[in-house]
Structures are given as C-alpha cells and as structure tokens.
Amino acid sequence: MRVFITGATGVLGRRLVKLFCARGDSVVGLVRSPVGEQTVIASGGEPHRAELFDAGALARGAEGCDVIIHAATSIPVKTRPRARDWEMNDRIRREGTEALATCAAKMGAKLYLQQSVIWVARPADGSFFDEDAPAQPDQLSRSAFDGENITHEAGEKYGFNVSVLRCGWFYSADAAHTRFFAESLRARRLPVIGHGDAVWAILHLDDAASAFVTAAAAPCSGIWHLVDDQAVSVREFLDYFAERLAAPRPWQVPAWLARLVAGSYAVDFFTTSSRTSNARVRRDFGWTPRFPTFREGIDQIVANWTVEGVV
Numbered sequence: 081m082r083v084f085i086t087g088a089t090g091v092l093g094r095r096l097v098k099l100f101c102a103r104g105d106s107v108v109g110l111v112r113s114p115v116g117e118q119t120v121i122a123s124g125g126e127p128h129r130a131e132l133f134d135a136g137a138l139a140r141g142a143e144g145c146d147v148i149i150h151a152a153t154s155i156p157v158k159t160r161p162r163a164r165d166w167e168m169n170d171r172i173r174r175e176g177t178e179a180l181a182t183c184a185a186k187m188g189a190k191l192y193l194q195q196s197v198i199w200v201a202r203p204a205d206g207s208f209f210d211e212d213a214p215a216q217p218d219q220l221s222r223s224a225f226d227g228e229n230i231t232h233e234a235g236e237k238y239g240f241n242v243s244v245l246r247c248g249w250f251y252s253a254d255a256a257h258t259r260f261f262a263e264s265l266r267a268r269r270l271p272v273i274g275h276g277d278a279v280w281a282i283l284h285l286d287d288a289a290s291a292f293v294t295a296a297a298a299p300c301s302g303i304w305h306l307v308d309d310q311a312v313s314v315r316e317f318l319d320y321f322a323e324r325l326a327a328p329r330p331w332q333v334p335a336w337l338a339r340l341v342a343g344s345y346a347v348d349f350f351t352t353s354s355r356t357s358n359a360r361v362r363r364d365f366g367w368t369p370r371f372p373t374f375r376e377g378i379d380q381i382v383a384n385w386t387v388e389g390v391v
Contacts, residue, residue: 082105083145085097085107085125088116089109091250093109093152095285096292100125103293132176133171133179145187150180157256177226185240189240191242192240196228198356199224206278206352232244243302246303249281251377253380262327268331273351277313278351279353280354281356284377286371287370294367298365305356305358321378325382335351
C-alpha cells in the first residue's frame with residue numbers, strides 16, 4: 081500500500097509515518113521545510129515539499145498512492161487564544177481539504193481518511209451522543225464539519241471511499257498541550273474550574289495513530305468516533321496527573337473568575353462535557369486502544385518523561 085499523509089511532521093503524522101513504514105507500506109509525507117524533510121526521512125518515509133492548498137502540487141507528490149490521509153492541523157497553543165488564532169486551522173480544514181480531495185480524485189485513490197473531532201456532534205446539554213447523532217458544531221468545530229462535508233461530496237462525485245475519524249482530545253508525552261498541563265500543574269497554575277464534573281472523551285495519540293492505520297487497511301466509507309474506553313471528569317484527570325507528577329493538588333476557582341482571567345475558550349474547554357463511545361470503531365475494525373483509560377496513558381507519559389529527565 082502506498083500512503084500520502086498531510087501533517088506528516090505533527091504529533092499524529094509522525095506516528096502514522098512510522099507505523100505504516102513498520103508495516104512495509106510506502107509512505108509519502110507532505111512537508112514545508114528542510115527540517116520537515118529530515119523528520120519524514122528519519123521515520124522511514126519519503127518527503128514531498130509542497131503547499132497544502134495547491135492541489136496540483138499535492139497530486140504530483142501523491143502519484144501512485146492508494147490512500148490519502150488528511151492529518152494536518154494548526155491548533156493554537158496560546159493560553160488565551162482569540163478568534164483570529166484559529167484562522168489557519170479553519171483554512172486547513174476547509175481549503176486544505178478541498179485541495180486534498182481534488183488530489184485524491186486526480187490520483188484515483190481508493191480511500192480518503194479525514195481527521196475530524198467529536199465536538200461536531202456534541203449536544204449542548206452534555207448528554208451522550210454517537211456517530212448517528214445530528215451534527216451541531218459550535219464556532220470552533222464548524223470548519224471540521226465543513227471538512228467532513230467536502231470529503232463526503234468528493235467521494236460521492238469521484239467514487240472513492242471516505243472514512244471520517246472523529247477524534248477525542250489528544251494527549252501524549254510529546255503533545256504541546258499535555259506538556260503545558262504538566263508545567264502548569266507543577267507550578268499550581270492549572271486550577272479546576274467550577275466543580276470539575278465536566279466529562280472528557282480523550283485519546284492517547286499512539287492509539288489515534290493505530291486506529292488510522294487499521295482503518296486504512298480496510299477501506300470503507302463512514303464516520304467513526306475515536307476515544308478511549310472510559311470518559312473521565314476534569315477533576316479526576318487533573319488530580320491524577322498532578323499526583324503522578326508529585327505536584328500539588330489543583331485548587332478550585334469559580335467559572336466566572338476563570339473567564340475573566342483565562343477567557344471563554346479555556347472555561348468552555350474545562351466545563352463542557354463530551355460523552356461518546358468507541359463501540360462502532362471497535363466493532364467495524366476490530367480496533368482496541370493500548371491505553372484504555374487516562375490512567376494507563378498518564379502513567380506511560382510520566383514514565384517517558386522520567387527516562388528523558390523531564391520529571
């Protein structure tokens with residue numbers, strides 16, 4: 081199998097390149113710089129330097145590829161992001177998806193895998209939802225839903241399979257947000273907002289990558305939710321992470337105060353529930369997470385950091 085991957089130098093993309101190469105597949109990774117080229121080569125792949133928004137340049141790099149994977153993102157890492165900080169991520173999800181879908185059509189690809197997020201279908205009341213729930217994206221997930229629609233329409237028009245993998249909140253030892261959480265917990269700058277009873281559906285990046293590889297090996301069309309086996313409350317996640325880091329237990333602040341200090345995005349992130357399940361992806365692909373709950377995932381992260389001398 082020959083695979084073309086956007087976002088090949090990101091935390092998910094690097095894992096995908098390594099996993100596909102380990103299977104004996106041929107991998108082309110989209111890059112934008114000499115450093116990116118070396119990253120892909122070091123992982124066993126073949127770099128292709130081009131702009132994501134140039135369908136013609138993408139097609140030249142993806143020649144002969146059976147599978148196209150859109151794993152590129154540009155998530156802000158600021159503690160208080162503004163609307164304009166999301167503009168590039170939105171463009172990647174819309175214009176980048178349009179260009180890549182056109183590329184898939186030109187190349188006659190068998191499968192197009194689109195990375196999306198579970199929040200496109202999250203109910204406002206925090207109740208459980210699955211892949212059959214109606215989409216109701218908010219401002220931040222609207223572009224992800226638009227990207228889903230672009231790929232579905234292209235697949236129907238040009239005759240290739242489209243698999244949309246909606247992911248929960250990523251975490252891993254090399255993820256910027258996970259490292260930020262750890263640093264903030266040690267400095268006691270990451271409080272529990274409100275009661276801390278909001279529920280997160282999360283996913284270790286190693287498990288995300290394994291699910292993408294599994295789905296690529298069994299091309300079909302549909303939508304699947306990728307999360308681990310057990311949702312976790314914000315309070316439980318932060319308390320356990322702090323304990324494993326030997327950091328102080330997080331203090332608690334009211335939501336109104338946190339909104340003044342950190343802004344609406346941060347407060348919404350820590351106080352909004354996402355209750356969903358990985359039952360369908362387990363059933364359809366036989367996939368199971370290596371880190372079934374946040375405890376196994378955090379334990380692995382802290383163990384890795386200990387070896388690296390980070391903790």
